[in-house]
Amino acid sequence: MTIFLGYAAGVGKTYKMLEEAQEARRHGRDVVVGYFEPHGRLDTIQKTEGLEMIPRRKLTYRGREFEEMDTAAILARHPEICAVDEFPHTNVPGAERVKRWEDVMVLLESGISVMTTMNVQHLESLNDQVRDITGIRVRETIPDWVVEQADEVVLIDVPPAALLNRLHRGAIYGKEKAQQAMTNFFKESTLGALREIALRQTAHEVDVRQDGASAAGLTRVTDSAERILIHINESPAAAALIRRGKRVADYLQADCFAVTVVPQGGMAALPREDRESIERHLDFARKLRIETRVLQSESPAEAIVQFARENGIVQIFLSKPANRPIGWMRKNDLVMQVVRLADDRQVTVVAERRPVG
């Protein structure tokens, strides 16, 4: 699988993918287009000329008609290579699979090579950072382990100014030019930050694949000097903590556990709301392929530290509690308790990042 990675709409991911599909076809490879989103861009539409297109599947949901990739038809056709636009897309309810990336996994399993497109902001582990930069929470995310399945991640790079030019070309500037320029500049800085993330992410993807190549096998060797525990509770901050902890674990090639501590009597002893939140967070961790554990204890701090000692955990990830100046100093604050108890472990207190605007 090859992923063409961009940082915004219009950088030319689809164009590049189709160009590669055309190139493969010229070399006599059996290529089809499994899904293509034209977005009304003529030069991109032209790039499909001569390529075999698998018709989309029509689905009706709540009286409206939707079109999705016809995975079954592609499997029946069984080409050598299939181009699939918009990797992070969520299928309409009623489709066999919830996510397009799940459809792609099915194609890969059947031996079809896939080239696909996505923007860096859809990567799960970057979700909080992207929100901090753009003020927008991206909902359609792809777990990092899915992107890791790609043999190649290719960056489609365009400077933000050129991108904005593309978007504005033909548009007539108003007389409030100075202010409009300011608006553009602001957008440009946001795009610049996203672009930097895309560059660094691609560098990381390249780096990871070198490690894979040198290990001579497919199993990645993890670094036992960096085993990580992520503490999960009912707080909404848990999701950001899971992403951050998992991202660090991935970069350091460390094993990673998500641990929650519930009272004696287990989950059932918790108030319903807390139980549901914790279950949701555990489920989220599992989706990111993090091993989860539920411990029973009346003292969460002690249970966490003990688990860390028994399982060779090197680093414990905790959320910084909301700033409560009075409550903070109390010795029953979990973070301070763990820091005190785990004097033979590393403890990372993850701060909440401040969103823009």
Add this chain to the structure above:
Amino acid sequence: MSRQDVQNLLDSADYNEVMGQTVRPTPEQLLKAVEAEERSARRGRLKIFLGYASGVGKSFRMFDEGRRRKIRGQDVIIAATQSVMSPELTQLLRGFEVIPPLDGTDHPAIDVPAVLRRRPQICLIDGLAFENPPGAKNRYRWEDVEELLNAGISVVTSINLQFVKERQAEVEAIRGKKVTESVPEAFIRTADEIEIVDAPPEYCVTRSAEAGSALDPATVERQLSELREIALVLAADVVDHQLEEYLHQQGIQQVYGTHERILVCVTPRSNASVMIHRGRRQADRFHGDLYVLYVQQDHLEPEDQKVIDANLAAAREAHAHVEILDDGDPVGAILRFASEHGITQIFVGHSQQRGWLSRWKANPVERLIMEAKGIDVRVFPHQPPRESSAESSQESNQDSSNDLTRDATHDATPTEPQRT
């Protein structure tokens, strides 16, 4: 923009809204921005296509951009091409006006006077790193480009990573080949736009001179992959630098945290060698930067001073940015340093203060955790880890020790690697 425009802008209610910020730039900052804008208005714009090897398609992308600009009605000419060109490239160059290079040697130099006389809007120059023949006015082609830019002509050019001066040692170590031509990174950073031309290594292996290599393809691909990583990080650094400069100019105090910057705080008691080692590794894995800070303590015992000196030497050896500050308030100094340098993570040793759980006064580590806004704090132990729980935290943990309930959906053991 005139000074009056600046004032209008300052007075406009929309300004803060547009920036999404409550920080308002000072008139001096805005004026500086306007002056920089005016300077860059007189100067031509520089755009650089950066590739990590020959064959990624830099030249094609560059001339294709020239073609598109021509279609949009801009006055584009070519002042330098590569001597060997693919058929696609030859096809692409048709219809362009070319100012031929000065001939007579195997090192063609751009005909700068002719380009200046012709005064195009945009000049395309392939191969930024070329060295001019002896006797030329400028030794390097990038100096010719500088002249054109100063004359108000915009330049679109291309460079291969191996010619970036500051990266040459690294590239040579990977490729085992020496190159003489070079362009200083500082010049590349002056570019208004840098665009990376990315492609998988196998692409270059099949499409370029790399194909003729005596090495086996796997080795070449591995080398190219390392170069690719360097090029991507270089481009990210340039983008980061431009972004910071831009935000600074606009008076926006915003840290995006796109670049991991780790700050290791050392004291005579901290396990500094482990902290620096871990910091270095983490910075490397994240393609980030490492800072090591020591806030001087008064009346240090000679042996403690020795420990600190050794730790700072180790930090320098690990290529950390080392900083020594003199401040009566170490925590305050650390936090100020962190915010000035866009630090994303602070590494600190456990507090040695006994009885610090007293609820009247927070110890330094507590204060750091409390006051570090938007920065992770990683606390390191002073002693090696205890491996078993047998003798630790027994009294109150008896209840939980046997209740480690395994999660039913996962059956991997903790010792198994996570990904197979």
